[in-house]
Amino acid sequence: MADTTLMSIPGQVDPVPVAREITPRADGRVDLIGLPKKDIAVLFEGAGLDARQAKLRAKQVYHWLYHRGVTDFEAMTDIAKTMRPWLAERFVIGRPDVVEAQHSTDGTRKWLLKTPDGHEFEMVFIPDADRGTLCVSSQVGCTLNCTFCHTGTMRLVRNLTIGEIVGQVMLARDALGEWPKGKMDFAEVEDEAEYTADGRLLTNIVMMGMGEPLYNFDNVRDALKLVMDGDGLALSKRRITLSTSGVVPAMARCGEEIGVNLAVSLHAVTKEIRDEIVPINRKYGLEQLLQACADYPGASNARRITFEYVMLKDKNDSDGDARELVRLLKHYKLPAKVNLIPFNPWPGAAYDCSTPERIKRFSDIVFEGGISAPVRTPRGRDIDAACGQLKTTAEKKSRAQRDREEAEAAAGA
Ligand code: SAH
Ligand code: SF4
Numbered sequence: 001m002a003d004t005t006l007m008s009i010p011g012q013v014d015p016v017p018v019a020r021e022i023t024p025r026a027d028g029r030v031d032l033i034g035l036p037k038k039d040i041a042v043l044f045e046g047a048g049l050d051a052r053q054a055k056l057r058a059k060q061v062y063h064w065l066y067h068r069g070v071t072d073f074e075a076m077t078d079i080a081k082t083m084r085p086w087l088a089e090r091f092v093i094g095r096p097d098v099v100e101a102q103h104s105t106d107g108t109r110k111w112l113l114k115t116p117d118g119h120e121f122e123m124v125f126i127p128d129a130d131r132g133t134l135c136v137s138s139q140v141g142c143t144l145n146c147t148f149c150h151t152g153t154m155r156l157v158r159n160l161t162i163g164e165i166v167g168q169v170m171l172a173r174d175a176l177g178e179w180p181k182g183k184m185d186f187a188e189v190e191d192e193a194e195y196t197a198d199g200r201l202l203t204n205i206v207m208m209g210m211g212e213p214l215y216n217f218d219n220v221r222d223a224l225k226l227v228m229d230g231d232g233l234a235l236s237k238r239r240i241t242l243s244t245s246g247v248v249p250a251m252a253r254c255g256e257e258i259g260v261n262l263a264v265s266l267h268a269v270t271k272e273i274r275d276e277i278v279p280i281n282r283k284y285g286l287e288q289l290l291q292a293c294a295d296y297p298g299a300s301n302a303r304r305i306t307f308e309y310v311m312l313k314d315k316n317d318s319d320g321d322a323r324e325l326v327r328l329l330k331h332y333k334l335p336a337k338v339n340l341i342p343f344n345p346w347p348g349a350a351y352d353c354s355t356p357e358r359i360k361r362f363s364d365i366v367f368e369g370g371i372s373a374p375v376r377t378p379r380g381r382d383i384d385a386a387c388g389q390l391k392t393t394a395e396k397k398s399r400a401q402r403d404r405e406e407a408e409a410a411a412g413a
Contacts, residue, residue, distance in 0.1 A: 025116070031094040033170065034163025036226065037062045047090050057083070065093060066232030069170060069179035095174065096121075096167045108380030111171070115140070115164055119156060121210050122390045123168045125176070125202070126379050132176075132201040136168045137390070138220050139211025144245055146265075147277050148310055150346040151210045151390050159216040165223035169205065169233060176201045205235060207242040208263070210390050214247035214254060221258050237261075243308065248284040248292045255297030262296055263306040263339070264289065268316045269324040277315070290332040304335040310343050311354035311362065322362045326369030338366050338373040344386040 025031065032040060041058035045051055060078055064070040073079070073087045096113040099120060103109050109125045124135040141154030173179055178200055205227065207213040213220045224240060227233045242254060243263040254262065266289075268274035274281040281289075299305050307329070311317050329336045340363055343353035354362070359375055366373035378386045 025092065029090055029092045031092050031163055032061070032065060033094050033167050034161060034165075034223070034226070036222070036229075037231070043091070061087070063231065066170075066226060066229065067180065067234070069173055071095065071174075094163065094167065095171050096164055098171070101175070102383040102385070104380040104383045104385060106379055106382075108383065108385050109175075110380060110383050110385040111175075113168070113171070115160070119158060121160065121164075122385075123172065123209060124380060124385045124390070125172055127201060131203045133204040133206055134169060134172050134202055135206050135209045136165065137209030137211055138165060138207055138213040138216045142211050143215065144212055144278075144280055146245060146267075146279065148267075148312060148343060148349065148351050150349070153348075154210075157211075159219055160211070162219045162222045162226070165219060166226045166233075168209075169202075169227055169235075172202055173233075178202055204239045205241070206263070207240075207260075212245055212247065213242050214244045214250040217250050217253065221254075224258050224260060238303070241306065243306075245278055245280050246284050246289045246292075247280065248288050251292040251296060255299075259298055261303060261306070262293070262299065263308055264293060265310075266307045266325075267310050267312075269321055269328055273316055277312070286328070290328060290334065293334055293336075294332045299335050301335045304337045307336055307338045308341055309338055310341045311359050312343050313352040313354045313358070315351060317354040317358050317362055319361065319365060322365035323369070326366055326371060329371055330369070336371055338371055340366075340373055340375045342375065342378055344378055344381065346384075 030043060032043075035043070037058050040062055041054045044054035044057050049057060057079065061076065064076045070076060071093045073084045073091075073093070076084060076087075079087070096115065098111055099114050100112040101109065102111075107127045111123045112120055113123060114120050119140040121137045121140045123137060126133045126135065137160060139157060139159055141157040142149070142151045143157050145152040207220060207224075220242070224242075227235050227240065228237055237259045238261065240260040241263050242258065242260050243265060244251065244254070245265045251262070254260070265278060266274075267278050268276075268281075269286070271281070271286060274286060293299070293305050296305060307325075309316070309325070325338065329338075340359060342359060343349075343351055345351075345353065363373045363375055380386055384390075
């Protein structure tokens with residue numbers, strides 16, 4: 001049986017892993033990625049520029065960083081030639097390190113990334129006919145131990161920094177070759193049509209990679225602010241969805257301070273089953289969760305809340321469960337859509353996926369109740385990129401290594 005205890009940090013109301021500052025680089029330079037314009041200006045002033053200069057340079061540099069995706073100060077053509085080495089001596093423009101990049105036969109791509117202090121995490125890109133969705137991680141591992149989720153079995157957990165979160169989006173744009181192709185001169189008036197609405201691959205972002213985004217609230221918020229900033233990456237909040245397992249006290253803040261679409265990992269409709277498979281339910285129960293959804297700022301029929309429901313054979317997939325789901329969503333008058341996710345198995349998982357007939361029947365009952373309930377097609381299964389399969393290879397290896405060591409010890413005893 002999986003260990004479902006929450007990893008608590010003394011003094012915290014919730015089991016929030018302690019946020020860490022960006023590890024200082026050995027060479028003393030500061031990575032600008034993850035900083036908003038005003039903080040860049042403060043750094044420039046601290047490095048010796050007068051306030052007016054600092055503000056102007058910060059504006060220019062910000063544009064090159066987040067709008068153009070430049071990673072070298074030398075490419076910043078509207079900044080004086082002599083100023084560029086001055087910047088390069090003090091600052092860097094970082095990206096997460098790529099340990100491995102994989103391509104699925106269905107077009108899905110997965111990257112294994114690494115933080116400067118050696119923690120690995122993953123990012124997935126899922127292309128579709130009319131959109132391309134980047135699945136972004138918020139933490140290394142997850143403290144929440146949902147019993148069907150591979151990420152929840154990782155031992156190491158730390159919050160990703162703002163730079164590591166926004167860095168995923170920037171890296172994806174690098175890899176997809178999707179930075180604006182306007183003339184490399186900031187001073188010139190750019191033709192918007194040159195670099196917008198040009199059939200971009202990356203159109204949507206989901207905070208559905210590793211981790212519980214609402215347990216890393218501040219960093220996720222600040223990273224998404226950078227992603228949404230019209231002077232920078234400029235992705236609309238309507239194209240961003242944050243998925244939570246139900247951190248009730250942070251949900252209203254999410255709507256107010258970030259304003260993105262909400263997805264909730266519901267997965268069960270009774271206390272007994274949800275307590276078991278989504279253990280945060282013992283802390284914030286179903287009623288509290290659904291009430292927080294009903295109160296979610298910005299939710300409306302035009303912007304419905306997505307309820308994710310993983311289909312686990314003989315666990316949460318009966319006709320009665322489907323009917324109860326409809327009843328609950330109606331009772332709380334939720335502008336809802338349901339996303340049925342076939343369970344993606346991983347080695348050692350204690351569940352099976354419901355049969356296709358069962359999933360179809362479940363979906364039909366919810367549809368008949370007047371709520372849209374499409375079945376999500378699993379993507380990137382051949383490269384372990386599907387929902388809930390994210391767990392780094394290093395971690396898998398270390399497990400295997402541990403098993404081997406245990407077997408050897410047992411054999412030697
Ligand atoms: N921690 C957040 C976001 C990451 S998980 C959350 O739980 O919402 C993204 C989605 O994948 C969640 O709905 C999660 O419950 C689901 N998921 C996890 N493991 C899965 C698995 N093995 N098969 C199918 N879906 C899974
Ligand atoms: Fe964490 Fe989400 Fe996985 Fe649960 S489903 S363990 S909250 S990543």
